[in-house]
Amino acid sequence: MTPFTPVLELRDVRKTYRLPRGQKLKAVDGISLRVMPGEMLGLVGESGCGKSTLGRCMLRLDDVSSGQVLFEGRDITTLSERKLRPLRPGMQMVFQNSTAALNPRRRVGDLLAEPLRVHPGPDGRRRTAATITARLHELMALVGLPASALARYPHAFSGGQRQRINIARALALSPRLVVADEPVSALDVSVQAQIVNLFADLRARLGLTYVFVAHDLAVVRQISTRVAVMYLGAIVECGETDAVLHAPAHPYTAALTAAVPRPVVGAAPAMLLRGDVPSPVNRPAGCRFHTRCPQAQVRCGVEEPLLRAIRPGHEVACHYPLGGEHRKV
Template identity: 55%
Template sequence: MSTDTTDATDTADAAAGAPAAGRPLLELNGLRKEFGGRRPTVAVDDVSLDVHEGETLALVGESGCGKTTLTRLLLGLLEPTAGSVRFDGQDLAALTASELRGVRRRMQVVLQDPYSSMNPRMRITDIVAEPLVTHDPEARGRRARARNRERVGELLAAVGLDAGIQDRYPHEFSGGQRQRVSIARALALHPRLLVLDEPTSALDVSVQATVLDLLADLQQRLGLTYVFVSHSLAVVAQVADRVAVMSRGSLVEVGDATAVLRTPRHPYTRQLLDAVPVLDPRRGRRAAARASAPTAGPADEAADGASR
């Protein structure tokens, strides 16, 4: 199955939805990933996609459609069966282990469940400093500990947490606070790209809003590029510049977020919109999805504090 945006018109719409200036930061070309032997399972099938600097591209689709496998391919955590991944013009498959290590400083991931991504026996200061210790020889050893703590304090402050929490453990925090710690850890190496794999789906709705506001603020201040994986079209409507819809390992529609959510071209996209739950039965499901982008200002940060 080839990468598809429904037809030639859809392809033009997808191009129109992308920032035109400059080379893409991330380029996926004909990606395919198979698992198994004689009768392999195709998890990703001929996916081609560009992600431009400073934008938020949302990758949406039902569970099992290949979203997670695709993100592992673009991060260089899996080798593709066919096709290529280029980050900032560099083909990941052509890099040596040392060169790939350097590239990984600039592309980081925030996972769905922050608690499972942390060692419960490590203090917050060591969790957030772990990327520094891994990638920077000067951050290792006892002499570097004071400098690391200072850097960790700066990172925690950047995500709205008190620097004084450094000596506490993950179980002492709420889900929203732990996700902020995860974001701080992802920022430690000054990345250019963040892959956000369902970063709010494990959080209460009130806390989701504050985390999304934080991500938007960080993107504006630091010039970050996001690949935002989600199955929630309400969240996608709030955060995305462009949307890529994935089904059975392939892209079926790519384009400007407003266009895709308001006037979907592919039947599968329309099915996703029709599946959005609504509280008012008199209100159409698709209408609810289209109107899901908030019009008010940022959510009150007090909601996060109340849930802690």
């Protein structure tokens, strides 16, 4: 593996769920992307856009329906569980619901030790009890919890502390890739800031590569180098964080950023997008956003726009991207 091999690569990944009466729910509808070493990719979108499903597919917690998932250049799409297991330590997940992710009947020390017991150490042999204990103390220090936390049960901690425990567990096996699904959205602002800082610190110290699945654009901006915006199962815009959030090319991204209630009195009122996200079961033909798009034209209802680069590193799936030569309003 060279520094130019993506840590994670998705090639036309699709995830379709079969519903009764022959209907199909296309949760992920043809997504290709690359995550380079050290990158922090923010995956944003509204509920039901498929961002969590995509996050799970990245780590093969869910099997994809078609397409390829490559981890560090290796195709893991169809690897058996047994062959996948040695790769698991390299890729870990942090879940949104910190309470549900921790077994309430086991002490924090046991919860964190489990991955260390299941997976062999770097020398290929089982870790000894002493190595495990040492690692547990290291992990607690890493996420800012006292060592005494190891002897306690999850219920004894606050939401923010539980999320620290989840992060510690994800880091136990020194992964290269961490996928975090809404890791701070259940937390209060003051605590959320602590966890956001923790992610930044951990990246600096451990050289991690992150994928953040989140709906809060301000949080995503704080922790991502690149952002991919999803709508109804597809990426509609992708590029450097501030390029996408401050000069959005896709009308959906523009509507999304405008709708964020900013903590500024007298800030421009949000641009209103009408209606709700259509059902992914029968998504609109043509551009998937055209039913709500304030700029939609006839062509948008017929021909599906493909993701294309409008400048280096900034891709958009729109026939008439904002700020382009097509529209000078």
